[in-house]
Amino acid sequence: MKDELRKKALSIRKNLPVEQYSSIIMHKLFSLPEYSKSKNILSYYPLKSEVNTLKCFEDKTKNWYLPRVINETLEFCPYESSNLKKGSFNIFEPCSSKIDDFSNIDMIIIPAVAADKNGYRLGYGKGFYDRFLYSLKSSPVKVILIFHDLLFETIYPEKHDIKGDIIITNKEIFRIIC
Ligand code: ADP
Numbered sequence: 001m002k003d004e005l006r007k008k009a010l011s012i013r014k015n016l017p018v019e020q021y022s023s024i025i026m027h028k029l030f031s032l033p034e035y036s037k038s039k040n041i042l043s044y045y046p047l048k049s050e051v052n053t054l055k056c057f058e059d060k061t062k063n064w065y066l067p068r069v070i071n072e073t074l075e076f077c078p079y080e081s082s083n084l085k086k087g088s089f090n091i092f093e094p095c096s097s098k099i100d101d102f103s104n105i106d107m108i109i110i111p112a113v114a115a116d117k118n119g120y121r122l123g124y125g126k127g128f129y130d131r132f133l134y135s136l137k138s139s140p141v142k143v144i145l146i147f148h149d150l151l152f153e154t155i156y157p158e159k160h161d162i163k164g165d166i167i168i169t170n171k172e173i174f175r176i177i178c
């Protein structure tokens with residue numbers, strides 16, 4: 001079921017006006033009270049057809065962190081524009097040292113292939129974010145960015161899938177209660 005949905009979502013995504021929708025989504029993110037309150041934020045470097053997050057790194061009032069894939073896990077490192085190189089999956093990754101202490105991270109901005117209104121997200125099928133979020137001892141606000149066209153009734157969540165707290169699309173903001 002998930003595999004079918006992933007394929008469907010990826011084919012829909014190819015035809016979306018990514019830049020236009022991303023700009024709306026990023027404005028919604030910047031307007032959140034949770035965003036104003038956050039100082040240390042884990043984000044991601046976008047693939048061409050993912051929600052484009054690059055605008056966030058211009059907000060110099062925050063400390064930004066980016067993921068890199070090492071074996072089967074995600075590591076997060078401070079964002080430095082001059083210190084990025086293409087890593088696994090051809091995504092730009094930071095070269096700086098990873099952080100081990102996540103206790104002061106206020107928010108995590110999570111990419112998705114699809115999501116549902118219950119707060120569940122579908123990734124690329126490798127469970128990177130599920131494993132990372134499961135391993136976290138702290139509880140930053142989990143924000144999922146997704147195009148409205150990729151919001152489904154259900155993504156057929158499994159036991160290991162971890163919900164987001166807030167879902168932002170180009171049409172709406174959902175706050176997930178438990
Ligand atoms: P995605 O979230 O990328 O869409 P899935 O939710 O299908 O992918 O997860 C892919 C695989 O990742 C699962 O089949 C599972 O084996 C593994 N996985 C997810 N979370 C955990 C976890 N907390 N511990 C161990 N394995 C996990």
Ligand code: MG
Binds near residue numbers: 121122130162
């Ligand atoms: Mg999952």
